[in-house]
Amino acid sequence: QVQLQESGPGLLKxxxxxxxxxxxxxxxxxxxxxxxxxxxxxxxxxxWIGEIYHTGSTNYNPSFKSRVTISVDKSKNQFSLKxxxxxxxxxxxxxxxxxxxxxxxxxxxxDIWGQGTMVTVSS
Amino acid sequence: xxxxxxxxxxxxxxxxxxxxxxCRTSQSISSDYLAWYQRKPGLAPRLIIFGxxxxxxxxxxxxxxxGSGTDFTLTINRLEPExxxxxxxxxxxxxxxxxxxxxxxxxxx
Numbered sequence: 171q172v173q174l175q176e177s178g179p180g181l182l183k184x185x186x187x188x189x190x191x192x193x194x195x196x197x198x199x200x201x202x203x204x205x206x207x208x209x210x211x212x213x214x215x216x217x218w219i220g221e222i223y224h225t226g227s228t229n230y231n232p233s234f235k236s237r238v239t240i241s242v243d244k245s246k247n248q249f250s251l252k253x254x255x256x257x258x259x260x261x262x263x264x265x266x267x268x269x270x271x272x273x274x275x276x277x278x279x280x281d282i283w284g285q286g287t288m289v290t291v292s293s
Numbered sequence: 294x295x296x297x298x299x300x301x302x303x304x305x306x307x308x309x310x311x312x313x314x315x316c317r318t319s320q321s322i323s324s325d326y327l328a329w330y331q332r333k334p335g336l337a338p339r340l341i342i343f344g345x346x347x348x349x350x351x352x353x354x355x356x357x358x359x360g361s362g363t364d365f366t367l368t369i370n371r372l373e374p375e376x377x378x379x380x381x382x383x384x385x386x387x388x389x390x391x392x393x394x395x396x397x398x399x400x401x402x
Contacts, residue, residue, distance in 0.1 A: 215394065215396060216393035216396075217393070218391035232388060277340075277343045277344070278386070279343040279349075280338070280383075281350075282337075283339075284337055285336065
């Protein structure tokens with residue numbers, strides 16, 4: 171059973187850098203999936219941040235492109251999110267998720283999600 | 294950017310009733326690219342429907358999805374107590390790659 175678990179600081183100061191990690195268990199991060207970050211600010215909808223393949227290829231939401239970096243650590247079977255110059259608008263629940271597309275079936279959706287971690291940006 | 298509009302914002306129904314949730318996209322999209330999720334407090338979101346009408350693994354057949362073009366529907370027949378949750382739709386393929394609707398809260402009447 172594949173599971174994802176987010177971890178990282180829950181409180182940041184404005185202008186700081188948000189750093190989160192998603193640990194993957196039950197599957198290798200080198201399997202043929204894209205690994206994603208999604209967030210939900212309080213009272214707002216879900217927002218896709220970006221994705222990474224085990225080769226290091228990435229795709230980002232243009233809204234974040236100048237501030238975001240997603241990386242993969244195959245030795246630890248995890249991937250990470252860095253978001254720089256955070257403001258109160260970056261306060262949100264952050265989820266990691268797996269894109270379920272495989273060579274056998276096209277899903278174009280997230281079939282596995284972490285439970286999410288709340289990150290608050292406040293001075 | 295495509296916008297996904299879900300309605301109603303809140304749906305109040307009783308167990309045993311049928312729920313009909315709508316997701317409208319601001320531009321026509323391929324049915325392949327429309328998914329529905331269920332989210333309950335404190336739990337990971339759960340994929341319910343992908344490709345507009347295909348049930349994800351382990352999803353009971355009382356859940357069904359339909360639609361094409363700009364209008365998509367998630368139907369839940371014979372509501373069970375565990376079905377009361379927030380449901381949101383998601384589109385793949387434009388920029389940004391994934392776009393979500395704002396969600397419909399299905400609550401017990």
